[in-house]
Amino acid sequence: MNIQKNIPLVKYTTFRIGGPARYFITAKSAEDLIEAVRFAKAKKLPYFILGGGSNLLVSDEGFNGVIIKNQNSKIKIQNYNSKFKIIQAEAGVNLGKLVRYSAKQGLTGLEWAIGVPGTLGGAIRGNAGAFGHSVSEFIKEVKSLNSKLQVISYKLQDLNFGYRDSIFKKNKEIILSVILKLKKGVVKEIKKEIKETVVKRNIPPFPSAGSVFKNLLIKNLDKNILAIIPEEKIKEGKIAAGYLIDQCGLKGKKIGRAMILEKHANFIVNLGPLRRGSSEASGAKAKDVIKLIQLIKKTVQKKFKIKLEEEIEYLGFD
Numbered sequence: 001m002n003i004q005k006n007i008p009l010v011k012y013t014t015f016r017i018g019g020p021a022r023y024f025i026t027a028k029s030a031e032d033l034i035e036a037v038r039f040a041k042a043k044k045l046p047y048f049i050l051g052g053g054s055n056l057l058v059s060d061e062g063f064n065g066v067i068i069k070n071q072n073s074k075i076k077i078q079n080y081n082s083k084f085k086i087i088q089a090e091a092g093v094n095l096g097k098l099v100r101y102s103a104k105q106g107l108t109g110l111e112w113a114i115g116v117p118g119t120l121g122g123a124i125r126g127n128a129g130a131f132g133h134s135v136s137e138f139i140k141e142v143k144s145l146n147s148k149l150q151v152i153s154y155k156l157q158d159l160n161f162g163y164r165d166s167i168f169k170k171n172k173e174i175i176l177s178v179i180l181k182l183k184k185g186v187v188k189e190i191k192k193e194i195k196e197t198v199v200k201r202n203i204p205p206f207p208s209a210g211s212v213f214k215n216l217l218i219k220n221l222d223k224n225i226l227a228i229i230p231e232e233k234i235k236e237g238k239i240a241a242g243y244l245i246d247q248c249g250l251k252g253k254k255i256g257r258a259m260i261l262e263k264h265a266n267f268i269v270n271l272g273p274l275r276r277g278s279s280e281a282s283g284a285k286a287k288d289v290i291k292l293i294q295l296i297k298k299t300v301q302k303k304f305k306i307k308l309e310e311e312i313e314y315l316g317f318d
């Protein structure tokens, strides 16, 4: 097991923000994960499982604990019946790789996930989704490690999937591997769908952590609030957080080198160093992003009486 000390997390987050981790361990197997957790416990330090770092804001001070970077990423495939195949994938597999692998095998369902820069484990934990789909639709079973380092198997019905939610947000177990059930399709059509999804996504040209806030489920909103939202802004039972932020006139607002994106107000981006050749550290700071998040929450609360809830996660702020 490769244990490193004092590793800057800026390189390991898609936001390109974050101070150093006291310890940084790369885990390439379930055994490595177990050993890394034992190491953290022996040092009496907190540990954090890092996937693609694409849903995270890490503090400028970093993390005084053990980062366990999950890189177990084997994929296996087997026939299920005439219509479906089963993919067994380890949790560290990159989603984009899984989408391309499935496409090559003529398996359809995951095309929406192209461009989500995280791992399968991160996607399961937060039930990642887009364009009316979410990862939970394709899950059959998940194996995880509990706090006693025992392997637990969950069937779909036990995973409590909801909008950006799963049992793993509560039980904090480490997702080891996943069994997905994908429908057989036509390779050419799947590849076409992937290409179209890439275009639809219109990925911002700056580092980010994706959508900062969850969209609002209308079932949780007060009737008086709903009355002021135009009907066409309610899609699939949700109001886009980006619409509310836009209505507050916050698009393009900058603090330091962090900015609320013009094209998509639910994205905060890191504009990077001001001048060419200046160091990476002079890009956006976590504290700039936090100030923008606070400003958005306060303004949306004042204008719409709606409390926005973060989709991104914080690390190293306690």
Ligand SMILES: Cc1cc2nc3c(=O)[nH]c(=O)nc-3n(C[C@H](O)[C@H](O)[C@H](O)COP(=O)(O)OP(=O)(O)OC[C@H]3O[C@@H](n4cnc5c(N)ncnc54)[C@H](O)[C@@H]3O)c2cc1C
Residues within 6 Å of the ligand: 014, 048, 049, 050, 051, 052, 053, 054, 055, 056, 070, 091, 092, 115, 116, 117, 118, 119, 120, 121, 122, 123, 124, 125, 126, 127, 128, 129, 130, 168, 173, 174, 175, 176, 203, 204, 208, 209, 210, 211, 313
């Ligand atoms: C450009 C861009 C586009 C995006 N588009 C989308 C989108 O369309 N839909 C969407 O839902 N999200 C999107 N995201 C957000 C993000 O990519 C997803 O939430 C992704 O699933 C996070 O996975 P990750 O591996 O990067 O998790 P990380 O950011 O590394 O971690 C997030 C959380 O998951 C936990 N975690 C990671 N791996 C494991 C594991 N094996 N076991 C237990 N816990 C684990 C971490 O401890 C942490 O709590 C986007 C982000 C970016 C930057």
